[in-house]
Structure formats: C-alpha cells, structure tokens
Amino acid sequence: MSITPNHARANGIEVKDLCFNWRHGAAVLQSCSLNVPKGEFWMLLGTNGSGKSTLLRLLAGLLPAQSGEIKTSPHLGFVFQNPDHQLVMPTVGADVAFGLVEERLSPNQVRVRVEEALTAVNLLNLQRRPIYALSGGQKQRIAIAGAIARQCEVLLLDEPTALLDPDTQLDLVAQVRRLVKSRGLTALWVTHRLDELDFCDGAFLLEQGRVVDQGEPTRLKQRLMQDQD
Ligand SMILES: Nc1ncnc2c1ncn2[C@@H]1O[C@H](COP(=O)(O)OP(=O)(O)O)[C@@H](O)[C@H]1O
Ligand SMILES: [Mg+2]
Known part of the structure; x- marks a missing residue:
C-alpha cells in the first residue's frame, strides 16, 4: 500500500x-x-x-x-467486516495468490508463500476449495492468510x-x-x-x-x- x-x-x-x-x-x-x-x-x-x-x-x-x-x-493488511467484499478469486489458493501478482515472484515462490500463509491459519487442506463453500470464519482466515502471504507487518x-x-x-x-x-x-x-x-x-x-x-x-x-x- x-x-x-x-x-x-x-x-x-x-x-x-x-x-x-x-x-x-x-x-x-x-x-x-x-x-x-x-x-x-x-x-x-x-x-x-x-x-x-x-x-x-x-x-x-x-x-x-x-x-x-x-x-x-x-x-499493511486490512481485514473487513464482510469477507465477501474482499475475497475475489474462485478458490482459496487462487485468492491468497492473487495478492502477490504485483510482486514478480516465480510460480514456485508464489506456491511456497501461499502454502506457508494457509498453514499459518490452519487451512492448508482447503487450498483447492471454492470460496463459496467456506464458512464465515474460514473466509476471514483466508483474508488474514492473504495479508500473511504478502508479508504484512x-x-x-x-x-x-x-x-x-x-x-x-x-x-x-x-x-x-x-x-x-x-x-x-x-x-x-x-x-x-x-x-x-x-x-x-x-x-x-x-x-x-x-x-x-x-x-x-x-x-x-x-x-x-x-x-x-
Ligand atoms: N463516506 C462518508 N461520507 C460522509 N460521512 C461519512 C462517510 N463514512 C462515514 N461517515 C461518517 O463519519 C462518522 C464516523 O464513521 P465511522 O468511522 O464509520 O464510525 P465507526 O466505524 O466508529 O462506526 C459517522 O458520523 C459517519 O456517518
Ligand atoms: Mg465502523
């Protein structure tokens, strides 16, 4: 930002x-x-x-x-009240990766960052899940994983x-x-x-x-x- x-x-x-x-x-x-x-x-x-x-x-x-x-x-990472206003991609893994598009990382670097961020919020097992199939609490954890993948402090x-x-x-x-x-x-x-x-x-x-x-x-x-x- x-x-x-x-x-x-x-x-x-x-x-x-x-x-x-x-x-x-x-x-x-x-x-x-x-x-x-x-x-x-x-x-x-x-x-x-x-x-x-x-x-x-x-x-x-x-x-x-x-x-x-x-x-x-x-x-800096921002998490809003309604995660539907902030998750933009069809699946969990794609959404966390989306925040990295401007960082010019290799596909492998993106994969490592996404997996590490999803592990941090205990949702690595949902990497391929469609966003619409998540609960509200899971969606908020994905929004937080997005900030962690971008290495927000x-x-x-x-x-x-x-x-x-x-x-x-x-x-x-x-x-x-x-x-x-x-x-x-x-x-x-x-x-x-x-x-x-x-x-x-x-x-x-x-x-x-x-x-x-x-x-x-x-x-x-x-x-x-x-x-x-
Ligand atoms: N886009 C806007 N245009 C004009 N006034 C606004 C706008 N957004 C919020 N306000 C006003 O600013 C004040 C503070 O709002 P806000 O920061 O949203 O409060 P809170 O999050 O504590 O409920 C309120 O009086 C609100 O009506
Ligand atoms: Mg408010």
Whole structure:
C-alpha cells in the first residue's frame, strides 16, 4: 500500500493529533492520538459513528488526513467486516495468490508463500476449495492468510467477527493473537464484543473522534460493562 504525505515508516502504529472531516461534514477525528507498539495486539472500541472505521482507513492510506501524523509499516493488511467484499478469486489458493501478482515472484515462490500463509491459519487442506463453500470464519482466515502471504507487518481488522457466531468469533481472535505473537506482527482490531478483550494486550476507547481512555483490557472491559448496565 502506498504511503500518503502524512505517513512515515515505523514498525508499530503511531498516530499523533490526527484530524479528519468529510467534505461539508462535522469533524470525525479530532486530534486523535494513539500508539500500538510493535508485536502487540490492541483493540479499538467505541460507539457507532465514533470514527473507528475512518481511523483504520486513514492508517491504511485509503483516505487522506487533513492534519496530523501517522507512522506505521508500509506492509499493511486490512481485514473487513464482510469477507465477501474482499475475497475475489474462485478458490482459496487462487485468492491468497492473487495478492502477490504485483510482486514478480516465480510460480514456485508464489506456491511456497501461499502454502506457508494457509498453514499459518490452519487451512492448508482447503487450498483447492471454492470460496463459496467456506464458512464465515474460514473466509476471514483466508483474508488474514492473504495479508500473511504478502508479508504484512501490521494488520488492521475492522469488526472481523461481527458476522460470526460466538464460538467462531473466539477462535478467530485467539488465532490472530497467536499469529501476532509468533510472527512479531502488530494488530489493531475493532470490536463491539467485550469478551474479545480477554485476548488483547491493550485497548483504546474512541468517543467522537478522540481517544478518551486506553490501557489494560480488563479495566476497560469493566468500565464498558458498567456503562452497558
Ligand atoms: N463516506 C462518508 N461520507 C460522509 N460521512 C461519512 C462517510 N463514512 C462515514 N461517515 C461518517 O463519519 C462518522 C464516523 O464513521 P465511522 O468511522 O464509520 O464510525 P465507526 O466505524 O466508529 O462506526 C459517522 O458520523 C459517519 O456517518
Ligand atoms: Mg465502523
């Protein structure tokens, strides 16, 4: 992914005083700052409309910020809420390979990368399976395998479990935690589901485009459970 003017390189995710508003719209991000150290798995919480998806799009360089600074890796992977919006090829193996077309690899190098990425998400046995025959959780793991095949260092996941049932949801979050820790990745995961907080290193609470609380996931979980009562 290309680096836009207010992007600089870093190993984790560093955001400083980021401001964004849609044309003719109210401010969505208001001097938003946060920091995810390399190798850590952080979550981003906040009510609908608080700016979570906008922040992830700015981090990925899919939208330009009006002001502020972003420092992250140019090798960045995005996982969306609905995997049907991101899996484009007819079979699992072809889809993971599709992300490598611009890398000028030999067919053998592509094969090795695809097999390694599918092994990382425990789906090597589904390499020839049509995408339509996968469950929602398997599709999300294929989207993650695509990022691993491209050797992404930073993963941005925007409500990746929103369409999954509770068991599959917790399998996916546990798997992402294992991948972050075994590969030294850095991940920012947007969620509404408070039970997922048990798997992360820390969390941010976004309100009206600002980080209003951050830190220990257990403390944030308690705060938000009280808010729900
Ligand atoms: N393409 C768009 N054009 C104009 N406004 C938008 C657009 N996308 C989102 N918004 C607005 O930006 C604000 C933040 O949205 P979003 O980042 O999607 O929030 P979240 O992901 O936290 O629910 C909301 O008020 C939303 O209505
Ligand atoms: Mg959103």
